[in-house]
Structure formats: C-alpha cells, structure tokens
Amino acid sequence: MDLTNFSQETKQQAKAYDFIGEKYEEVFGNNATQIAAVEWLIEHLSKEASVLDVGCGTGVPTAKMLSEAGFKVQGIDVSPVMLKIATRKAPLAKFQLMDMERIDLFPEKVDAIVAFFSLLGLRKSAIIKTINKITKILHDRGYFLLSMVEGDVDYVEQHFLDTTLRFSAYRKEELANILEAANFKILQVKTLDFIPKGNAPPEKQLYFFCQLEEK
16 A cells, blocks of 8 residues: 655654554454444435445444445545554455545545544644535535544644654633534534553543535
C-alpha cells in the first residue's frame, strides 16, 4: 500500500497505528456504547443503504456489524496494518488506504458515515474541514455518527499503547456547534466514562447521532 502522497504528519500517525495493530481492539474493542450506536444505525437505514467507515481500524465492531447486517460497507484508514486486519475480520466489507483529510476524493455519495474515534487524530482546523467535506459525500437526510474523547486540546502528543500519537479533543458544546454549523441536525448525544482494559487511562467519550439537513 502506498503512503507516498500522505503528509509527514499523516505518515507518523499511520506508523503509530501500524504498531498498535490488534492491541487497539483488545483494549478498546469491547465498548457497549459504540456497539449500541451501530445497532441504532442499522435500525435506521434502509436495506440497500451504503455506509462509509472513516478511520475503520481493525473493522471491529463497526464495519463487521454493518456488513453482516447486509449493507454496502466501505472502510478507509491510513494504517496498512489495520486495513489488513480489517479485511480478515470483516470480509463482507471493502477497505482502502485513504487519508481522512482527502475524503472529498471519495468517488460516490453514501447514505451514512461513521467516524468512531478517528477524527481526533487530526488537528482541530483539519477536523472542521473534514466534517464539512463529509457533508459533500453524504446524501441529504443521511446519517453521521461521530465519537470523540471530550477535552480541550489541539493535536497534543500522548503516550498510547506503547507508542506515541497526537490527538485533539473538544468540549461537548463546542463540537455540537461545529456539527450544527455544517448543517447537521443533532438527534441525540451520549456520554460515557469509559475504562479501557490494561493500563490505558480512563476517558470521557462523546457520541453524536446526526442527520444531514436537506440543502
């Protein structure tokens, strides 16, 4: 897989996620709130719906659940190692190497987009741009499920699962304002005090269930 066109920052993040591999799923995979969010989406989509999983990671649980429910699922990620794992664990979905910041190059519109703990790997300025790009490839009235870790930092370095990553975080109200400014109707918001397995620190997680308003 070719990372040639990625920025240096993206390459560094990709290298870290390559190193993490399946450890991420072992520590964070058993998240009942995320699983419930995917189940909610399954209930709200039509049978022929298409879904894009942004920052799909290992494909578990999101791409696996959605594809096994019969939807057309495509996942994108910057980590070749994660994509290889996802192809094995969610064989009914399709996966490709793509930078989230270039999501506007995705060749088709979809009925739903999910981004579980992926946009937080970008600078805040890039997060806002990416959310606005997401509206361009989402059908009117399409669903957008976004989860982030709550906080107030912009691309800070953090030791994470035996490697170093950078991440950004918003307060709930600020992130809600960003989504509404991008023409999303917020249907509900869930918060979770999540305690990962192992030595990873606890975190407050935010889950936004959104629908794109008609233009």
